[in-house]
Amino acid sequence: MWGKVYTGFGYWDASAWILFFFIAAFFTLWLRSQGRSDYKKGTEQDEIYWSGNEVPEDGEDITVPASSAYWGFRKALEPFYRGLLGIHTGIATDIVGYYVMTVAFLAVFILLV
Amino acid sequence: MIGNAPFFAVGVLFLMGLLGIFMTKNLIKIAIAVTILGSSVNIFLVALGYRTGGTIPVHFLAGEGTTMVMPTPQAMTLTAIVIALATTALLLSLIMLVWRHYGTIDVDEIRRLRG
Amino acid sequence: MNWNDHLPALILIIPLFGAFIAPICSLGGKTARNFLLVVISFITLIVAFMLWRHVLANGISYYVMGGDKFNLSLPSGMALPVRIILEVDAFSAFMALCGAIVSFAGALFSVNYMNRFSGMGRFVSLYCLLTTGMLGMMVTGDIFNFFIFIEISSIASFGLIAFWRDKPTAIEASFKYALISQVGSMLILIAAGTLYGKYNMLNMAAIGSVLKMGTMEKLALVFLVGSLAMKCGSFPMHMWLPDAYAEAPTGVTCLLVAVSQASLYGLMRVCYSIYGAAMGSSFIPWMIIVFGLASMFFGVSMAVVQHDIKRLMGYHSVSQVGYMLLGLGVGLLVLDDARAMADYGFTAIKGGVFHIFNYTMYKALLFLTAGAIYYATGKRDLNEMGGLARRMPYTTFMFVIAAAAISGLPPFNGFVSKLLIYESSFAVHPFLAVVALVTSVLTLASFVKVFQTAFLGPEKNSLAKIQEVPAAMLIGMAVLTAAILGASLFPSWTLSTLVEPAARALVDQSGYIGAILGGGM
């Protein structure tokens, strides 16, 4: 049941990985349990450190919006994305056009090759 | 050469249908072009089954002993026509709904879903 | 005349029966209709499982529609099969099983998900019709019948994508899909016509036995490959897919994932079983690999910048289809070279087929979790979501499993199939494996973004009152999670019982042909 999957170049053994995962998990949880718990609950000591300011109540103000996640990746590849988003015009005839061009390209080259 | 005249007709009609989709901006004309495409394929199927001098492939109508055209492509064409009917009806009702929501049936303006 | 012989026909008749009974059942109120939806898809799942076990036990099972005996494929004195023959080999039984599981999960999910909407009688009948079309594509052995089932599933999916008539984007998505898939179907019909014109036969196995590569066959192959690649969303023709998956109701999107797998099955059936060894030049295999690479990379690079959760997953579907095209394309490339086939070709096909199973499971689960979020919060834009993990623990748990599986993290099944594909495509050319790896990294990146913005982070006041989704949706998701965990914890068992026979059946063209032409009596 718990056999190995041979991929011709090596093998993948799920049970070995899971065994390793539990050992690592055990060690991590032990390390975590060494933390100090003598802080006074309810006081400022268990509030998040917001560089001294009052932590805003509504989560809205301190969440990073999804559209700005990976903005560096997006800005770095700006020319690539301008081209890629340019292709996705969303016009129905363009979509059919790409399809017809692909089939035409395939047809021409298969008759040549 | 005259034998495959219908196939030239199919080729011309197919290209007309295909170009019709890209030449126009009006959705209804695009639906019409798709129907032309469908009918060109139907002609192609019927033309495939033709045997020179063949008659209608129905025994009691054509009588015995006469050469008959191939019945299978005609069966395929019947089904293809029925399917083209269903798809065209659906396309036109979608165009009607697009008109109701977008107020336009110009293909370049219907692109809220892009990128 | 025992039960098992009629399974290929049964697997089609039950959902079709469900489709036509649905309006009558919906007269009996909401519960009767939901009960029908769940029972029909459950029975289909049972029949699909029995069919798979039957095919695994005693080889290819075929069913002659309208013959005097169910296995009379070659009536006495006829050189070629005349009637429509349903041919189920291990590969199509495997695909039917995947499709049936996903259809059952989608049905379970839609019971609660759609209870706020009217017109549910039509929804259930279209849902069952879509399941029929999908299973029909996987089971049939006749090209024209394959075209008919493509049309049935397409028309059913047009209706289902535009189910929410008052949402403009749903209508637009459905129209675009309708337009491009109608043009595609016409090309498939032309291909079926050319093959019929040349060989006077419509049965895939029969054509495969006599096929020799000429200009007409090359054109037919190109039309079939082009339109079936479009239907399963490979790169240049994929733009309808994110729109259609995002705008359809979630239970339907979950089934649409399996329907696109059916057209991938059709593509592979055409390439392996009809053309197979007759495919002289390796132009088409290389084109399938190029389509795979392109849709992998461009699909995921589009997905990273999306911020609508279902569109993001739609682009991931495009990139995951790229993996399957790569895996099966590499297999096709070395189909006739026995040594390379033994070396890495068969591993590539096993990887591709296993990825089909994994993809159908975790992608359907991802769409269900996205639907659960939409059901709970009513929002689809990631910018407005945050801190859902506190209120929706089960959905979060299942989303984590699905996201880990899709991005190929080690213990999960996505990793195993991707590993098979990486190693075999590396043997063909390192660049293939590099693109596959980069895509996997970008997939992980975009799902980390989704997980962090939607589930983690502080609680938002606007989302304060949401609560966990009702039970039926959770059970629907749990079915898929169980399948994923099963394939992750016991990969060798899954590979040897589920994937290996399917891959061998796909490669074994002569077996596929022999079943029909050999089985005279």
Next chain:
Amino acid sequence: MMKLEKYLEILPKSLWVTTCNSGSCNGCDIEIVATISPRYDIERLGMKLVGTPRHADVLIVTGPVTKYMTNRLRRIYNQMPDPKAVVAVGNCGASGDVFYKSYNLDGPIDRIIPVDVYVHGCPPRPEAIIEGVAKAVLKLERLREDLKKAGEQQS
């Protein structure tokens, strides 16, 4: 879970330091940075600058506390774990210097949080800061004894 006493024996003399600039002219902050630079290198004495008060034993405060910084300084002080000491660096922190009784200040640091060590100079030389922090080490040792005694009384 480790007992409180055992925590306190771990590396008692190497303090983790966090700084808070409550309105200083940045002169003292530059001097603090100078003490971290390789020339005066406080690291060799085991003291390390950490970013958050969560990890810190000693809070170095510079500048007279302006009205804006009052409750922020108090909150940072409260957010530090228990045996903690405060070192006021620079005359402004110690006595408000030339800005004493200015309309905009809430007075020197000891009006807001209890200060243990005052380091005079405008700005104090890095050696003075190091000596100040060294005194803080003695102060922290006494605080640990009290905590231990309090710990034994409880148990």
